[in-house]
Amino acid sequence: MMWTHQPSGSRQQTLTGKNRKQECIMDTVKSLSPFFEPNGIAIVGARSTPGFGFGLPKNLRDHGWADKTYLVNPNGGTIHGYPVFKTLKEIPAPVDLAVVLVPAPAVPKVLGEIGEHGIKNTIIMSAGFAEAGEEGKTRQARARKIALSYDMQVIGPNCVGVVNTANAFCTTEVMPEAYTPGKLAVIAQSGVFGQNILERVNEYGIYVSKAVTLGNRLVTNEIHILDYLHKDPDTDTIAMYLEGSADGEQLRHTIVKVTPDKPVIVLKSGRTSEGRAATESHTGSLSGEDNLYDGMFAQTGAIRAETLDDFTTYCRAFATQPLPKGNRLGIITGSGSMGALATDCAIKNGLTVPPLSKRLMAVMKEGAPDWMNTKNPLDVGPSGLFPRAFNAMMEDPDFDMILAVIAVPYSAVRFRLTEFTIEDFFFGGTLPLKERKWEKPFMIAVVCHEDLVSNFRERAEPGTPVFNTPEQPVRALAALWRYQNWKNNHK
Template structure:
């Protein structure tokens, strides 16, 4: 794939950044300069406020025209009514990329729509590319650049690109993804999409070498046909996972009042995602589950699922969800059945799902399914009553000690997805997550784990078409 177009690169890799609306009182204009200094951008940071003076050890320039050097990005955090004139000033200074974080435009009625039209006209007169308004802009973990303050761990580089229409939603999502073991390459919140939209950002992340999977929160498309064409092009190389709001009439009203988006009939979006190869999530939990699986697992060769479980009931729930989502549960191969019968107690049914109960044969069962040529993917459901876990802890035995060499499981069948599932005591879950390592994602529901694997299969089968 070609290198990124310079058209959007200054949003993520600016030579210098001007904060128009830096302020001494609490707010974005106060905290963003602090964050950028902490992230190593202090020597390329210019603050503008008509009052002048100093802020965070940096001079406050009274106007954009006074800013020295060669900055190529401006972040605008001024009242909405001042944005058009601010864009004129930025344009005269020669800056051609702007993030408008101010709100009060299309999302607030006719007066706001008039403001957005005036801002767009000013930007177009000067050839300015705009992200926003009503957003929090971008994050690039590779160079630690962001136009919004995020927690330090969220700046750990990873393979997940994030596109969100909502500014605050995107910000909160970034603050929490690392707790799910998900780390991003780049993120953008688009807001009202006065200029840059989801299609341009999809193309950008398609070409971005650090991004392997794209996660999207979408309220509505600015151009439905173009979105389908873009998604079809991107999903041929990289998975695109989409959470779309506005399924109901009331939901569509909420999106219109939030970012000014016209959401449209949900059936049209459902068909568009299906035709283009995008993978739609039904909920935020499902979006995160799918992202955990897609960034860590290989694509399966088929839809044959092997399940091992220490709870028959959870195995049955996973089976129902898997079959409903289009997966098959074939019988164990003769060799696998023989291996398991050799170590199984009399009460254990050697079949798929493979219920090991309290036998302790977790690792042997997972190993057998991973090596079974009749299985394309494996779901390992591992639960333990707190009383048992407490006894292990009292004896100084961790889940990692009990399970043994889980790190080597991926090496048994590198082409075969392996997902773990567990519920129960938080201490056990944390211990299990640490034992599994990032190579094996842990999902907190058997049904959700099965559906995430089914989504991985659907994407894989679509790529083969």
């Protein structure tokens, strides 16, 4: 396999599996823990006026990091009650993480001072490097040379740093709920994307363990972070947004080490020549031919999302659902058309929709109206047999995963929502869906008025994901199967 190699600067060269010339990058992750669990933090470029250097000290203080945070600005003074040191040398305690917020032209000089002070981990938030033209590329190359000369690990530039919910350490402003600990880790080349995906998954009750925004990847890149998260006990699933790879062959080796233990979900931009040009102007990335990435993700067991919606959907699925034993999908619905749409999507995505067993057909025919079919998809219409169908399918060993498609006219039920719960009406029993545990993957599509969708989400999520089209959950169930099938074939 041939790869487009893209060191963390701006050069591009061709690599093959055996003959490749690499720049000096870390063979293994020595220690990335100061990025997430620092003993002392120097904010270089703290400021008394609104901007990154203004809000970050207050954010750290509000989340319990005041006694480990030190502000640096040549003007001295105080900011948010912190004393401001004019130089790193004045800081009276050990520091193992520097956060740099000075203008881009000053970054190389500041990086040298950080190296001289013995700080080995740095986050550069400043923009104006390889993404900003030839002058920026030259500046980035100079900064990289300085960082490597001090054996420094650097996240950024052109990023917003990290989030660690286990200890509430965060170098960017996020919504309060984003501090809730979870088991999903996020790697994003784009800072804004990283914040956006946190907000998107948090909306569905899914929370993260750690998030890292890489920016231009001066030194530390997605390969190092993947390796770190592979060993992280707080992380069960890794979701990654890429614009290009720092080293395609090394990324392949790393993913194939991670995926036997943890699923890796990938959204990669730059599928077209125009998209690749956009990534270069965003984070200075050289994206590479997309078919190579498609092949690599398939070979390594990574789950590639086609769209941002699919990326979010897969995060929800892997964060909440068990892996299926097989690819046999059972569909229960009140609408034959929705069942047909779900079936088409299932077959297209590698699932099967097998017929009902004779036993299950007998269960469903008992007391059923003559017009009701006993096929898969199982269209119960307005028969009132949705709970029986659901429980029979969920218990049937011939189905590995279940999709319930709710499609009722809202006008027919909106005045009755106070008379029954969705559990009793559709699934049987009174225990809220969010409190029930399933032995096989189960998702719901509510193709109705938004009020009913919201009602289902309130009762079911996060444990049972709810969607507003049948195709979204089908693609998510198929992604769970693709990962399980890859694991089955790579034991």
